[in-house]
Amino acid sequence: xxxxxxxxxxxxxxxxxxxxxxxxxxxxxxxxxxxxxxxxxxxxxxxxxxxxxxxxxxxxxxxxxxxxxxxxxxxxxxxxxxxxxxxxxxxxxxxxxxxxxxxxxxxxxxxxxxxxxxxxxxxxxxxxxxxxxxxxxxxxxxxxxxxxxxxxxxxxxxxxxxxxxxxxxxxxxxxxxxxxxxxxxxxxxxxxxxxxxxxxxxxxxx
Numbered sequence: 001x002x003x004x005x006x007x008x009x010x011x012x013x014x015x016x017x018x019x020x021x022x023x024x025x026x027x028x029x030x031x032x033x034x035x036x037x038x039x040x041x042x043x044x045x046x047x048x049x050x051x052x053x054x055x056x057x058x059x060x061x062x063x064x065x066x067x068x069x070x071x072x073x074x075x076x077x078x079x080x081x082x083x084x085x086x087x088x089x090x091x092x093x094x095x096x097x098x099x100x101x102x103x104x105x106x107x108x109x110x111x112x113x114x115x116x117x118x119x120x121x122x123x124x125x126x127x128x129x130x131x132x133x134x135x136x137x138x139x140x141x142x143x144x145x146x147x148x149x150x151x152x153x154x155x156x157x158x159x160x161x162x163x164x165x166x167x168x169x170x171x172x173x174x175x176x177x178x179x180x181x182x183x184x185x186x187x188x189x190x191x192x193x194x195x196x197x198x199x200x201x202x203x204x205x206x
Contacts, residue, residue: 003038003060004159006045007053008068009108009127011078013146014045015181016169017068020152022186024161029190030181033100035203036196048104050127054134055205064159067131067143072124076117079124083112098193100202147171 004026006017018030021043029041031048038044038060049056053065089095090102109123135141142158144151146169153167172180193200 001039001060002062002064003041003056004043005049005053005056005060005063005065006043006068007049007065007131008045008070009050009075009079009124010046011075011082012068012070013169014068015172016146017066017155018043018045018181019172019184019186020155020166020169022184022188024156025188027188027190029192029194031101031192032190032194033098033192033202034194034196034200035198036200037190037192037194038203039196040194041190047101051104051107052205053131055203059203063140065135065141066155066158067128067135067141069128069143069145070147071145072121075124076120079120080115080117083109083115087112 004021006014008014015030018028021028026042027040029037029044031046032038032041032044033048038056057063057065086097086105089097090105092102092106095102108127109120111119132143142155144154146152150167152169153163155161156163172184
C-alpha cells in the first residue's frame with residue numbers, strides 16, 4: 001500500500017502542503033498516531049513521519065517521500081515559538097500529547113531545556129543530513145521549499161498529479177499561528193487518532 005510521506009520538520013510548511021494535497025483530492029493526515037490513520041490516509045505529514053521515515057519506508061513499499069526545506073534563519077524563531085508552546089505537554093510522564101507525538105519530538109529534539117539556537121541548528125542540520133543520506137540517489141524522494149515559486153507544480157509532477165491549477169502553495173500558519181490545520185474544514189481530512197480494529201494501536205517496529 002503506497003503512501004506519500006511528508007518528512008520535513010515542524011514549521012517547514014507541513015500544513016501548507018497538507019492542505020494542498022487535500023485540495024488535490026487526497027486523504028490527508030497532518031500527524032497520525034494510529035495504524036488506522038496511516039492505513040486510511042493517502043498522505044501523512046509531520047509527526048511521526050519526520051522521525052520514523054526509515055520504518056515507514058519498510059512498512060509501505062513503493063511510497064514517496066517529500067522533505068521540506070526552509071531557510072534556517074527563518075526556521076529557528078518559528079520552531080522556538082512552537083517548542084515553547086508545546087514543551088509543557090511533551091513531558092514523557094505527564095504531558096497530555098499522544099505518546100507517539102512525544103516520542104517523535106524527543107527523538108528529533110532530545111534536549112530543549114533550555115531552548116538554544118545552536119542546539120536547534122544542530123538538530124535541523126543533523127536531521128537534514130540523515131534524510132539526504134538515507135534517500136541518496138533514490139527517485140522516490142523529493143526536496144522542496146514551499147515558499148519557492150513553482151514548488152507546488154514541482155510536487156504535482158513528482159506525484160504524477162494533474163498539473164493544472166495553482167503552481168504555488170498557500171501560506172498557512174504564518175507567524176505565531178499554529179492552528180490552521182484544525183481550523184481548515186475538508187471531508188478528506190483524516191483524524192490522527194482514528195481507531196481501527198486494534199483500537200488506537202500504533203505500529204510495532206520491533
